[in-house]
Amino acid sequence: MNTHMSGMAFMISDSYKDKLIRSHPSGLPCRKLPNQSILFKLSERQIAIDSPAQLYYRQKSLYQCVVPDYTETRVYCPPGYLRKFTPDGNRLLAFSGDQKDVLVYDYLGAGTGQGVYCSDSPFEDVKAELFSRFFRLKFSVSVASGGENLNRECSLFTDDGHYVIVGSSVTVAEEAYPDMYEIFRNNESVSPNIRFPLEDYSLHIVDMRGGAVTDSRTFKCDKIFLSHNQGLSLCHSTLAVLSVQHQTIYLFQVCSGLFIPTQEIGRFCYPDDDMLFSMVRFTQTNATVCSAEEREPDQALSPGREPYRPFLEKWYCLLKHRFLCWMMRQAEGLCTPGNQTPMTNFFNSYGYLSSLKLWKMQLLSEHHLLLKYASEDIVTMKQSDPTSQPAFFAVYDIESTDILAVYENTSEELLRIYDNHADSFRAPISHPLAHDICSVANNVHAKTLHMKFKQTITNAKYGG
Numbered sequence: 001m002n003t004h005m006s007g008m009a010f011m012i013s014d015s016y017k018d019k020l021i022r023s024h025p026s027g028l029p030c031r032k033l034p035n036q037s038i039l040f041k042l043s044e045r046q047i048a049i050d051s052p053a054q055l056y057y058r059q060k061s062l063y064q065c066v067v068p069d070y071t072e073t074r075v076y077c078p079p080g081y082l083r084k085f086t087p088d089g090n091r092l093l094a095f096s097g098d099q100k101d102v103l104v105y106d107y108l109g110a111g112t113g114q115g116v117y118c119s120d121s122p123f124e125d126v127k128a129e130l131f132s133r134f135f136r137l138k139f140s141v142s143v144a145s146g147g148e149n150l151n152r153e154c155s156l157f158t159d160d161g162h163y164v165i166v167g168s169s170v171t172v173a174e175e176a177y178p179d180m181y182e183i184f185r186n187n188e189s190v191s192p193n194i195r196f197p198l199e200d201y202s203l204h205i206v207d208m209r210g211g212a213v214t215d216s217r218t219f220k221c222d223k224i225f226l227s228h229n230q231g232l233s234l235c236h237s238t239l240a241v242l243s244v245q246h247q248t249i250y251l252f253q254v255c256s257g258l259f260i261p262t263q264e265i266g267r268f269c270y271p272d273d274d275m276l277f278s279m280v281r282f283t284q285t286n287a288t289v290c291s292a293e294e295r296e297p298d299q300a301l302s303p304g305r306e307p308y309r310p311f312l313e314k315w316y317c318l319l320k321h322r323f324l325c326w327m328m329r330q331a332e333g334l335c336t337p338g339n340q341t342p343m344t345n346f347f348n349s350y351g352y353l354s355s356l357k358l359w360k361m362q363l364l365s366e367h368h369l370l371l372k373y374a375s376e377d378i379v380t381m382k383q384s385d386p387t388s389q390p391a392f393f394a395v396y397d398i399e400s401t402d403i404l405a406v407y408e409n410t411s412e413e414l415l416r417i418y419d420n421h422a423d424s425f426r427a428p429i430s431h432p433l434a435h436d437i438c439s440v441a442n443n444v445h446a447k448t449l450h451m452k453f454k455q456t457i458t459n460a461k462y463g464g
Contacts, residue, residue, distance in 0.1 A: 077131050099151075101142050101143060104211065108133070144168040149170065151166075154166060154227065154228075156229060165239065184311040189245060193382065203259070214258065215259050217259045225360075239252040249264065249369070265369075323373070324353060355375065357379040390409060426439070
């Protein structure tokens with residue numbers, strides 16, 4: 001049987017080859033390969049006049065000719081955690097072993113390693129000095145203080161690589177635990193537990209060229225996921241910080257090494273909503289006090305009355321209100337005169353939808369946010385397997401404060417959007433060297449990995 005199948009394969013191959021030769025009278029076509037000489041490509045790069053798109057292609061083609069021919073392992077490195085290069089590749093970011101300091105190394109270039117193996121030094125001595133051949137410590141900046149430790153998996157570079165944003169945290173001590181209204185600052189705040197402890201956080205901007213901390217912001221009694229930048233998102237000069245504990249997104253402009261707060265999204269959506277609400281509340285409170293004084297002077301409210309507590313509000317926060325309104329309008333649009341099932345399903349699931357909490361966040365652009373909602377058990381880590389539970393993705397317009405679309409995590413439409421526009425879900429970098437970053441759009445190997453990942457989330461329960 002195997003011999004028969006092998007014979008058939010050879011017959012098919014021969015017939016295909018004969019057909020291909022007959023279709024080309026001059027014989028089999030020969031694919032023309034470009035000149036792969038590095039000298040030729042260097043000359044072409046100097047004298048050729050290309051469009052911007054061709055320029056990046058020519059640079060990438062040149063670098064493909066440079067292939068490393070040697071790899072060294074188990075090289076001695078100074079104590080600490082080496083993290084990442086700046087966007088321009090000139091400096092290396094690292095954290096000290098005690099996670100208190102930020103270390104900045106200058107990259108000296110590949111040419112500094114020339115002749116390192118030509119000396120008569122022992123092999124182990126060569127390995128010991130190899131790191132110092134390529135990197136030189138430029139700054140050691142003390143960042144974390146007050147018992148905080150830097151999170152070595154949290155770092156965001158600005159587009160020019162001039163500044164880096166790092167985060168530090170410390171668990172809130174039980175003897176210094178805040179009061180209830182500090183923990184629950186609005187009616188969307190979640191309940192902490194053993195798996196979801198409250199911490200004090202600080203974000204710092206470090207000048208990579210001057211070696212100094214230029215600005216810091218603190219978030220007391222909060223929960224922000226710093227690992228892998230889950231709770232932070234930087235798009236050009238706009239920084240978004242997600243407070244999971246208080247269900248609030250803080251927006252900053254990173255300008256000249258400073259955090260400039262612009263607005264908070266959660267309880268309110270517009271920057272001046274808080275001011276307008278305070279004015280109306282102050283007017284109503286004064287009217288209530290005046291009427292009480294006119295009726296019963298001995299029962300008038302005292303000047304030291306209780307402060308206003310947003311946690312006791314009965315209405316929804318504006319961001320949650322926008323989300324529920326979109327879901328209701330979507331159900332209304334699916335209804336027909338003889339079929340009101342979509343609205344019935346909406347009202348049946350209204351309790352579940354209103355209990356959803358903001359879990360993750362990402363800036364798609366400077367004006368659009370991608371939000372992920374899930375149940376409170378998932379957000380507070382009570383659920384051991386969050387990928388098996390349903391979730392919702394919402395696209396939020398910061399300027400108009402509108403929810404533009406909502407998708408379930410099992411949505412085929414969302415999967416198709418991600419499949420066709422995967423680069424739009426990556427952190428944008430405007431540095432000129434970033435245009436050559438490998439992506440699904442320009443690399444067949446990245447496309448293969450993307451298709452494998454797509455197959456994984458397609459087969460996963462509840463969309464992964």
